[in-house]
Amino acid sequence: MKSLLNKIDSKLSFERASAHCDVPCGIYDPISAQIAALTVVRMVDLLLDQEKGEGANIEVRNKMARLVANKEEHAEKAKHEIRIIWGDFIKPAHVEKYPQIHGLVHSIMALGSEAKQHVSREVAVELVDKINEFAEIFWEIKGQETVKAPAPYAPNLDLVYRKI
């Protein structure tokens, strides 16, 4: 009986508590994923800058190795943060209202991997865009208004912020 109720609960409940740490604690915020994706773009920009330098120089090599590792880490972080919100906060009822959300998250995962595999500004910017799209849906579900504004650090791409 309890398990039946649990199932009904997990199928229907729209307002069940939710959290960025799956406690659930209810503290979900896409800003972490957005900053991580922006960092990926920044790493690509810095890598493309290095490309012009002389390749065999040890300082250049040290820098490139670090830039690639940081690109890797932040692309992974962006994917992980979105997976958490999607897996823990988004309930079947949300999926009904936003049927595109599964495909959107799937494309964020693929873009995150592509951003790791290449040094492509286009891919990295698309990752930011898709995560912005996700943020917009998220805040709409939470009943919060959003605003698009440039980030206060390079690259000053537009992020979807919750209106404060």
Place this chain on the structure above:
Amino acid sequence: MKSLLNKIDSKLSFERASAHCDVPCGIYDPISAQIAALTVVRMVDLLLDQEKGEGANIEVRNKMARLVANKEEHAEKAKHEIRIIWGDFIKPAHVEKYPQIHGLVHSIMALGSEAKQHVSREVAVELVDKINEFAEIFWEIKGQETVKAPAPYAPNLDLVYRKI
């Protein structure tokens, strides 16, 4: 032009290389997620055993703290492994053929979190089942036959194995 080709590629390609580490290296195997999910069931069984013991005893407390931490870790691992295969190996063309896959992965994420939040054998077994279902689709895509057989360690639940 190159980026256009890239896009066509990522939309159409069915057989693009893929990997459990997003290199991509092509070495995807759901067995890691399956063993992790089975471990969650095992932790639940051991926790329910402990429950009968006297709660204030320090040995029991040490054991329970460790069982919960391990349940946590393996539920996370199961989710992470499935996310990688889904995000890196599953392409849009696969989604067309297996339209249920997004919902299946979403439910694995939710079950993984529920398995962390509770000490429920039912939830943990359902996690194993859903991951088995995922494994079956995965091996079918890879053109490999599967067989259902009990795991060689407790809990000896059936896992979907690739037929060797």
Place this chain on the structure above:
Amino acid sequence: MKSLLNKIDSKLSFERASAHCDVPCGIYDPISAQIAALTVVRMVDLLLDQEKGEGANIEVRNKMARLVANKEEHAEKAKHEIRIIWGDFIKPAHVEKYPQIHGLVHSIMALGSEAKQHVSREVAVELVDKINEFAEIFWEIKGQETVKAPAPYAPNLDLVYRKI
């Protein structure tokens, strides 16, 4: 000669690039530390809720073990994020202008540890306050206006946000 220039540079430079990942990439944002500290408060609230329940129950134990672990993790995260901004972004010239900053960061470290060691709402809230104080200085250095507003999730404590 180069090393002399380097030293002068590190002593005088006020506007040297800076980063949340020490690349340096220039993407510093105290919001991560603020959300982490808020999460610590949330964990404390949930732990105090649990306290009223019956202690030996296995579901309660599972929950408490997870709440403590998450409190731990987020207190550490808050400390780590502040250490990075302090160590990488804050230059000697900033310290001259904000002589209290070393003591402030030191107290954040101590509060972070106290928040781990106890289940004290007072300590956790003080951690949020001190990190807000740090955020205010940070955004002032960056020439950005700030606004104090409640977080959009429980516990809805005031955070110092950059004005968008």
Place this chain on the structure above:
Amino acid sequence: MKSLLNKIDSKLSFERASAHCDVPCGIYDPISAQIAALTVVRMVDLLLDQEKGEGANIEVRNKMARLVANKEEHAEKAKHEIRIIWGDFIKPAHVEKYPQIHGLVHSIMALGSEAKQHVSREVAVELVDKINEFAEIFWEIKGQETVKAPAPYAPNLDLVYRKI
């Protein structure tokens, strides 16, 4: 008295429970180490492919940095997984029956480090071989038959599988 019994127990017991996570949960499976070692071979193959490309190109550099990092990670994983089974599952009584096991594990550790230090297919393949040897002993102890069959992904080297 209890401690004396404990010592006798740890000296004589052959069938004491054992686990891949030292709970112990009893879920030991060398397949994780085998897949990790196979991944090391794959990384070496991909690195040797890259070598032919033009070295200064930024896409090649990004790829090589990632391949080296993944080689590192999986060599470490292979070592770690074997250490766990050896340290937690293998008891003194097993060592008596398989006196070569200490030396075998020691050589796996050394090979894992060599595989990190070099880009050598020979070393990586030897790592797979030695771990296969370990897997064979492991399954024999567990009373399970094994079969040697090619892995279902490149590089399709033979792995020692438990017969299902």
Place this chain on the structure above:
Amino acid sequence: MKSLLNKIDSKLSFERASAHCDVPCGIYDPISAQIAALTVVRMVDLLLDQEKGEGANIEVRNKMARLVANKEEHAEKAKHEIRIIWGDFIKPAHVEKYPQIHGLVHSIMALGSEAKQHVSREVAVELVDKINEFAEIFWEIKGQETVKAPAPYAPNLDLVYRKI
């Protein structure tokens, strides 16, 4: 030819460079493992202190959860550090001279796990002892004298230090 030389090298070389980070960088030092093992004893002492307190109290629970987690972490660290020195620094020629070393390391792994599984001062102290024994052999190989002296922090057990 080169691979043949490599093999001869790995079989015979006694003085090959070695490292705590498998670079190899040559910086091996058992002190990290010794401090970690000492910390395990400390955690056990603090846990046994807690046992006398009232079990349901939330402050006690928070403390015990943290003590168990730290015991776990430092037991793992002790095992990991010893595995690195054993796997990377100890060569076949050393094993000939110290034939007991494989068994010693194996017992350290088993004791590390036992120290996790229980709250036993006896097991934890035995872990310190065995690691001291390992440190003695290590410094003898390095041609350094050692001295046994109490650690400068509780529990002030004797550690085998290199004579400075």
Place this chain on the structure above:
Amino acid sequence: MKSLLNKIDSKLSFERASAHCDVPCGIYDPISAQIAALTVVRMVDLLLDQEKGEGANIEVRNKMARLVANKEEHAEKAKHEIRIIWGDFIKPAHVEKYPQIHGLVHSIMALGSEAKQHVSREVAVELVDKINEFAEIFWEIKGQETVKAPAPYAPNLDLVYRKI
């Protein structure tokens, strides 16, 4: 009242227990940070050796990637260990007696990042020096004599050791 006492306690107490793992367990030892900083110097030396080799060779690339990653890891470790002792062991009363300590720790953080960002022996050696300075203060607070002696592994720089 209790919170007032807590505050007085944290302001005045000089001898409050303290720990390298913030339990607090009281086991603080700067040797870990010192070994980590020494390892950074070693990585720089090995990197500068590699620079002379031919850059496009895959073995050289593998080695350089690993050296940079290890330099990164150990510089981070050095920073982290010092942050812990500073944040958890150093109390306001110590700061009064050693008013330079905040600035010293701040410079260790900056040097740690510079050591990551460059391949500079001068920076790496300065990191060792500053951490030695910190170790000297630490042991003085603990009432322990120190001695300066060369490390028993390359680079054999002087470390500040506790006199045994």
